[in-house]
Amino acid sequence: MKRDGSASNCGMLLACAAALFIASYAASCAAPPRPTLVPDGYRSWSLTTNVRLDYPIPGHEDRYRVIQMNEKGFTFTRAEGPSGRVDFPEGTIIAKDIFPTSNPGPTDLPVMLTAMIKAPSDPDARGGWLWVIKDLSSGMETLQKGDFCVRCHANANEAHPYGSKNPGGAFSDYVFFVPGRQSAASSTGAY
Amino acid sequence: MDGTRTRRSLGLAGRINLVVVMTLVLGLGLVAWLFAASLTSARESIVDRNLQHESDILYLSIENFMMPGEAPIAARFFSEVAGLGSGYRLGLYRRNGEEAFSDNATINTVNANVGRIRFQPRSATVAPSSMGIPERPLLERATSIPPESVFFMWKEGGKTYKRVYRPLLNLPKCTACHGSDHTIRGVIDLRADISDTLRAETVTVAASASGFALMSIALAAIIGRLLRAVVVDPVLAIGRLCLDVTGGDFSGRVDVERNDEIGGLASTVNGMVEGLRERYELTKYVSVGTISSLASGQDARRVERTLLFTDVRGFTSYTEKHGAEAILAVLNRLLDNQAQIIVGCGGDIDKFVGDEVVAVFSGDDAPVRACDAASKIRAAVSAGADLYDSLAVGIGISTGQVVQGMVGSSRRADFTVLGDAVNIASRLCALAKPGQILLCDCTRDRLPSGAFPIDGPYKARLKGKAERQTVYIMTESPAAGGKKEAGDEA
Numbered sequence: 001m002k003r004d005g006s007a008s009n010c011g012m013l014l015a016c017a018a019a020l021f022i023a024s025y026a027a028s029c030a031a032p033p034r035p036t037l038v039p040d041g042y043r044s045w046s047l048t049t050n051v052r053l054d055y056p057i058p059g060h061e062d063r064y065r066v067i068q069m070n071e072k073g074f075t076f077t078r079a080e081g082p083s084g085r086v087d088f089p090e091g092t093i094i095a096k097d098i099f100p101t102s103n104p105g106p107t108d109l110p111v112m113l114t115a116m117i118k119a120p121s122d123p124d125a126r127g128g129w130l131w132v133i134k135d136l137s138s139g140m141e142t143l144q145k146g147d148f149c150v151r152c153h154a155n156a157n158e159a160h161p162y163g164s165k166n167p168g169g170a171f172s173d174y175v176f177f178v179p180g181r182q183s184a185a186s187s188t189g190a191y
Numbered sequence: 192m193d194g195t196r197t198r199r200s201l202g203l204a205g206r207i208n209l210v211v212v213m214t215l216v217l218g219l220g221l222v223a224w225l226f227a228a229s230l231t232s233a234r235e236s237i238v239d240r241n242l243q244h245e246s247d248i249l250y251l252s253i254e255n256f257m258m259p260g261e262a263p264i265a266a267r268f269f270s271e272v273a274g275l276g277s278g279y280r281l282g283l284y285r286r287n288g289e290e291a292f293s294d295n296a297t298i299n300t301v302n303a304n305v306g307r308i309r310f311q312p313r314s315a316t317v318a319p320s321s322m323g324i325p326e327r328p329l330l331e332r333a334t335s336i337p338p339e340s341v342f343f344m345w346k347e348g349g350k351t352y353k354r355v356y357r358p359l360l361n362l363p364k365c366t367a368c369h370g371s372d373h374t375i376r377g378v379i380d381l382r383a384d385i386s387d388t389l390r391a392e393t394v395t396v397a398a399s400a401s402g403f404a405l406m407s408i409a410l411a412a413i414i415g416r417l418l419r420a421v422v423v424d425p426v427l428a429i430g431r432l433c434l435d436v437t438g439g440d441f442s443g444r445v446d447v448e449r450n451d452e453i454g455g456l457a458s459t460v461n462g463m464v465e466g467l468r469e470r471y472e473l474t475k476y477v478s479v480g481t482i483s484s485l486a487s488g489q490d491a492r493r494v495e496r497t498l499l500f501t502d503v504r505g506f507t508s509y510t511e512k513h514g515a516e517a518i519l520a521v522l523n524r525l526l527d528n529q530a531q532i533i534v535g536c537g538g539d540i541d542k543f544v545g546d547e548v549v550a551v552f553s554g555d556d557a558p559v560r561a562c563d564a565a566s567k568i569r570a571a572v573s574a575g576a577d578l579y580d581s582l583a584v585g586i587g588i589s590t591g592q593v594v595q596g597m598v599g600s601s602r603r604a605d606f607t608v609l610g611d612a613v614n615i616a617s618r619l620c621a622l623a624k625p626g627q628i629l630l631c632d633c634t635r636d637r638l639p640s641g642a643f644p645i646d647g648p649y650k651a652r653l654k655g656k657a658e659r660q661t662v663y664i665m666t667e668s669p670a671a672g673g674k675k676e677a678g679d680e681a
Contacts (some may be wrong), residue, residue, distance in 0.1 A: 055371070056371040056372055057363070057366070057371050058360070058361040058362070058363065058365075058366060058371055058372075058373060058374040059360075059374050062371075062372070133337075144337055146337060146339060148337040148338055148339075148360070149337075151360055151362070152360055152362055152363065155362050155363040155364050156363075158364070159364075160363045160364060161363055161364075161366060161367065162363065176363075
């Protein structure tokens with residue numbers, strides 16, 4: 001009897017330890033799944049630029065790109081005066097289709113989507129935006145929690161070689177192609 | 192078989208101790224392991240955070256030197272920081288793994304991109320200090336899309352480093368010089384010497400582990416001691432008592448004055464031994480035949496037996512002249528001596544009736560052994576005249592068919608013998624003079640001739656018998672012969 005008792009004590013200890021482990025792992029893994037970030041109908045949104053984006057850029061390289069933005073985004077504000085600061089409202093979605101080649105035919109479909117979603121209060125936001133890569137064949141969205149996207153896009157807030165080139169270095173809310181600006185400048189690319 | 196033996200030799204205390212030690216080792220081991228693991232992960236996260244932070248600062252410094260086109264200043268800054276020592280090592284690599292600033296490759300590309308000689312190619316290129324970056328797969332992971340800082344352990348020259356490959360981006364503002372055909376320019380390779388930290392950590396873990404081990408041993412010893420005192424020793428004492436009882440010694444007691452289960456067991460065992468002792472004492476008052484009949488069944492049987500009766504002559508008048516204690520002392524000495532002789536000759540004491548002994552002999556040589564016992568009793572009693580206050584016994588022996596079985600009530604019964612032979616032996620005993628041994632003819636006929644000095648035949652009148660019976664006297668010396676009357680020579 002004695003011996004059995006001791007053995008089961010021992011087992012109980014192990015069981016407790018195991019339960020503790022499992023509980024702590026489960027707690028660290030349990031995060032509520034996010035709903036779809038970029039809605040399917042984004043291709044019906046308006047474009048942010050007429051520039052033909054087929055020239056090579058770092059980050060997206062030399063594949064043909066099309067940028068569209070939801071209606072909310074077009075209500076962005078631009079400060080009068082010399083600062084010309086641009087701010088996009090919360091809920092703005094900018095979706096950039098990326099095609100497989102620099103000169104796709106009419107039947108070629110984009111393979112990838114990169115998107116920026118304005119959500120300043122989201123803990124995963126960097127520079128006030130969520131940065132998303134979506135694989136269009138699988139529909140899988142990946143949130144970029146590092147500083148990869150935002151580091152490069154910080155260059156949109158100073159003079160840069162694209163679109164309007166932002167010669168005054170106005171804060172542009174991390175967006176390179178702010179509608180209504182680029183037409184004035186001769187971009188690196190062509191129309 | 193061997194296994195059983197080892198197990199048994201481990202003992203109760205050993206086994207309980209084993210379980211205790213195992214529980215302690217597992218439990219405390221788990222705690223020690225968790226402690227070590229949390230220590231390591233805390234240290235790792237601090238070192239990693241520091242590395243990340245420092246590489247961020249370096250990144251920004253390089254970026255800000257590069258932008259105004261001050262690549263040579265960046266290179267000098269870089270080599271000076273690298274030369275700081277104090278546990279940190281620094282390197283800068285292109286994304287193909289070549290060391291940066293080691294040759295003119297970048298200068299040539301930049302000059303081509305800007306369309307003029309922006310930087311003078313170096314005349315003597317710095318010899319690449321190594322075979323390029325080690326751990327290529329980690330470099331590839333750091334420079335993949337999306338890029339990430341890759342941390343890893345690195346051993347070199349007897350030292351342990353935490354090392355990071357921190358990717359450098361080809362930012363839009365870099366493209367004017369570096370071109371737009373790539374996203375990642377390369378990596379900053381930064382390492383921190385953590386040998387001392389690791390050593391301290393190992394010492395801490397080893398110290399706490401041995402502390403835990405010592406604690407386990409101490410606890411096991413204490414618990415073992417306690418178990419020994421509380422459980423094992425009393426159990427062993429009870430075992431020894433049982434062994435003593437098996438060996439016929441009922442005098443022992445277990446000395447455990449406690450109110451718990453072991454105390455209860457001890458007092459139960461003590462009570463049991465006391466009960467056994469009483470029963471053992473009782474067997475002295477019960478004939479061997481009774482006891483063996485309990486084992487072999489109690490059916491009545493008709494068998495041939497030799498009966499031996501002895502009786503102290505003149506005992507009634509002796510009792511009138513002496514004190515009770517003296518009487519009992521003498522009688523008991525006398526009965527005890529006779530009983531020993533009878534048992535020694537293979538007889539069974541059937542009962543003591545006052546100063547009378549009734550013994551039964553069985554087997555083919557029962558008459559011989561009965562006569563042997565009788566002559567020894569006579570010799571012993573006359574030799575011990577001092578001890579027995581000169582009292583003497585008369586002895587009667589008879590052989591014949593008897594009925595053997597349980598006689599009495601269901602509460603109190605004796606396994607005894609009934610029959611003519613019993614009566615004849617009793618009568619012969621009554622007839623015998625002090626020191627005289629009388630045999631019936633059936634007994635005498637079964638003795639080998641010359642085995643005992645026999646006198647007779649005589650004719651004697653026995654109570655309850657119509658005819659005079661043939662009787663023999665066993666003399667002390669060889670037979671004198673002649674036809675005489677037994678008893679009063681009536």
